Amino acid sequence: MAQSVVVDQVSKKFSLHNARTLKQRFVAARKGVAINESFMAIDDVSFDVQEGQSIGLMGLNGSGKSTMLRLINGVLRPDSGEVLVRGRVAGLIEISAGFQKQLSGRENIYLNAALNGMSEAETKGKFDEILDFAQIDKFLDTPVQHYSSGMKARLGFAVAIAADSDVFIIDEVLAVGDPPFKKKCMKRIHEIRSEGRTVLFVSHNTNQVRKLCDRAIVLERGRLVFDGSVDEAAKRLHYDADDDLDPDGSADF
Template sequence: MAVAMVKGRNLSDTFSALEDVSFTVQQGESIGLMGLNGSGKSTLLKLINGVMKPDTGTVLTRGRIAGLIATGAGFHPQLTGRENVFLNAAILGMTEAETNRKFDSIVEFADIGRFLETPVGNYSSGMFARLGFAVAIHVDSDIFLADEVLAVGDRPFKRKCMEKMQEIRESGRTLVYVSHAAGSVRKMCDRVIVLEKGRVGFDGPVDEGIRYVKYDDDNQRAEDQEDDELGSDV
């Protein structure tokens, strides 16, 4: 019998980013969360993660949650990358002993070199994403949330992130992946939920969801073609 890992019921929040959103995610399911900018995707992840609380409705989750829901979230700008690894890991529920054990692997994945000893206030958005994702991916979570994780960073790093998320998917953990990128969603997800102006506009098969949310401009088609190529490499 499948176990519900995430359930949102009649969710709404103060700024009307979400209005009457309801859905259930089963254990081991990989969900692509899609929609135009401002449709409420990031707000929904923050509600699932507990960073925000809904004004009305309930969010029920089962197990440990980790992920990258905002570039630079959980980092102190005056602390070094090394210090922020321990800070961010603690926020995500890792013990100091666990972080020490995984530290070398985290640093190797982030691949920020000498900047590990630099205050993160001097980091670019790409470096924030590298370090944040590196910490989050090493948490032994039951639910992994990823908000536009491939929007920053170079192509090799994006591919490395996709490979790690594929490992999460294959391990039977639950994945909620926010993306505009059709190729990545096809590769990673079993189902697509599309938000439109804070409401669920579509919830169903991946290809149908991608067609539902498809943009009609040439730039978007070019981005999808590039992403399809990235997805096929993973």
């Protein structure tokens, strides 16, 4: 089986600016606090994903999960090492990512579709499908700045799943939205997995990861500390199995 994603000794550093104004710099200097600090968001991480595998990327907040997805998606470039991806990548890394709040929902569909590698012709052909999934008909021509987080999630996810992709990535979008939307999303991700596409899924919801993923990778302070079964990853993180959804769309309340 061919490799779909290869992450080879990848590192990514970010800078923290603790003082932006002159006053803040003066106070920081008086207290002996460093004005600029750096930290390793990803620190010498290596792993590979085979075509058709579903990987749960797990870790506590600040562990580097979202940064890793951005590196795989090409939004960020590593400072060292190499990220190789076979085929087209689509998905939703952040609820509001790619949205222009002054533009309408209709205009943002075309914008987000382009960011997911879709041509204007492809977007037109799938426009009704996107709108049907998002169910924001009444607000289609309303600026996105007036949308709730749930509406943004529906719109972003609807565009992401409409894109033909080889690798599908999803980052905590199911943390928002109402139960019917979450059920519909889980069902669609399960279908994408069944189609043989590679899936990279970030969630703190252990049951979601367990049901959707073949394997789990755990990051801790930017370093890879575990690569194996979802159950073992959950034990390592002390996650509670308190999820409310199964991948077939059923709920457990």
